[in-house]
Amino acid sequence: MTGSWRVMALALSLAIGSVPMGLLVPRAVFGAGSPSGKISIDATLDRDTVAPGDVLTLTVVVRAAGLNLPAVSLPALPGVTVDRAEEAQNFSMVNGRVERTSTAVYRLIPHHEGTLQIPPLRISAGSEKASTSPITITVTRSAARRGGSSAPPGATPSPASPVPSPGSASAGTPELFVKATVDRRRVFWNQQLVLKLTLYSRVDIIGDPDVSPPSTAGFWTEGLGAPRVGRAARNGAQYTVMEIRTALFPTRTGTLTIGSARIRCRVARVTQPPDPWSMLAVPDVISQDVTLASDPITIVVDPLPRGAPQGFQGAVGDFRLDLHVDGLTARAGEPVTARATIRGTGNIAAVRDPEIRARGAARQYVAGSSTRIDRSGDELVGEREIDVAFVADQPGILEILPVKFAWFDPEAKRYRSQTSEGVKVKVLPGSFSGVIPGRAQTPGPVVAALRPIPGPFGTLTLDPPAESAGILGCSILAYAAAMVTGRARRRRFRDPRLVRARAIQEILDRDVARAHALASRNQSAGAAALAEHALRAGMSLRYDADVAGLARGEWTQKLLARGAGAEEIAALQSLFDSLAAIAYAPPETRSSGAKQAIAEVRRMLERYRRELQP
């Protein structure tokens, strides 16, 4: 047998579930509380030196003042198998102050020698923080404990005996194979069945086998402790066997398949020397990687029969209900705790708590709950506890009503139920100082008085009022329309022809209008000069040519080059001549001619403006 197998066998003496929590002797405590003491965390190790494959127990206790208990989890530890074995919660109330305690028990199995460091476990609740100190564990083979090993049924426990060499085996028997078996192939929904994965070996295995568990879609799986190691005879040959057991609970009906498990391991093979008579010949040992696979198994899952009793919540197995009340007398304001315990064989982790009610209680609290699972046996067994605290404010009788629990017994194929006795608790007058949990106590700031008149009125939903939604929707559309309109207008205003047309309009509005006003006041010379200036400017804008200050011949050439027609040139020259004549004509003949000429200039400029507009 290789060292790792031997160590595994030794570890079985401390198999999961075999060490009761209360019997552990703590070797080291690592913990601290927050500065205000509202939360604290303690981590306790049963010992700080172990052998590889040995089991050590880490107990983590978290306390918190208040209802909310901070969560803590163990970080991943390389080379260590971590199993959260047990968990329990406690609730206490003293003078209206609530304290909750959570206890988690971890079983750690280190696989390699060396120093194992568990980093500080940290918790926080609001501004409160607490953490443990780092925990150091020494893993050494010298700490190995000697003890018996648990072996699979039918096998002979002999962990220390050597594995026979292949050459000594019976002919026709494989050296190494794996077999998957179940204890029953037809079950009810949520009924327990046990899958055994057994590795048979007649050769030395180097290191730990790498086991890939089978796919168990449609099942709730629970491991049944550490692997069992022993010896067994099969077809006349002796094998070293390793058995891995798993409890399965089908979560749906029909035909389900347990897939193929794969085991990879490295075996040591001894080859004989070529010359058996040579005294110096040393046998060769070579290693070989082997991959084994088990056969798939088909399971038929039947639905539960009809006729489930009232209160049945899906528990399947063999269970028992106990109800315990912590006292038959209590004082008003003090809690009375009723504990319902369900224990038995089955998927205890999935069992729903029975309802515990009382008559005459002012308030009730779920004071705590815990689940303990024993994985050391052939089947999954355990117990679940639920604590409910009842508080009566007035003296009298507090009656804990009978508690009922129903389950389906798959062996008897019928439903069973159990109802506890009711318990009457005598409530005496209270002795406390008026502190009632859940009730307002000493007044702090002054409470504002009631309102004598109604109002204001409003809605409690956060949805938009219809009118606001309407305004918002319309605003979005109108804003988009404004953006489109503004953009179009800006684009138009950037058009050069339009800019020139607007300039002509400004000339009309400013200069021509002023010329007309001067003419009306008999200032014909000034009006004619202004009209001539306006016409020259309008001409420049219309043909996009600067003609200011040019002589007649020059601007004529320029306008012709810009596309003006001969008729247009002639009309302009005629109009300029008229305006010049008005400027130099006798005053009594100027007025009517000036108005006529200015009107002609206006018509000319308006025509220019129209021609420039798109």
Added chain:
Amino acid sequence: MSLRVAIGGLALATALAWGAPAAAGQSPAARADAAALFNAGTAALSSGDLGPAVLFLLAAHRIDPRARDIRTNLAIARARVEDIQGQGTRESVPMPSALALSASEAWRLSAALALAGTLLAWGSALRPGSRRLFLAASAAFAAGLLLAGFLLLRAREEARHPEAVVVAPVLEVGAAPDERPLPPYLLGAGEVVRIGRTHGDLVLVRVSGNAIGWARRSGLWRVADAARYTARSGSR
């Protein structure tokens, strides 16, 4: 000039947005009386029923968030809840801000901003050269839309995960019937959570955006339904 137009547009939009509810009217059944809720919460606070006290005062605060009496009693109720749970001190619980707006007021403000932005945008469109008017329009409209977006997200979260208050003295939050059991998480009376989908008599409880488990529906009252639990509110 642009500034005067901007101020005028904003004033007109505000008047339109605020005046619209009165003109349009609201369904009387949808309106709750803040005074009735406040009185119910104050009575519950005086009798020590912290769950209903927080619920009613929270509901009254939704309608009339600037009322000093509501803010005072809500702060006292929250302080007592924390005191009962052993968390914090009474002095550490702040009074709600006096500058708050109710949901309908916030919606109207967002509508007013968007409308003002729209009016200013039209002014800017008709006067293409006015850059300041265009900037004012864009700023007002963007502010209105941002506020509306925030309010819409809040309303959607309230619709999907309504705010609720624990009214049971202690409410156990655990796993669903078909889930692996977990250590129970206990909520105290007056704690404010959000709730999700239902499963029979159970409802999914969410704290700080995370689902923490399932609890009895009867132990949680939705703030939006608070008016149903008072005798004198819910009608006008």
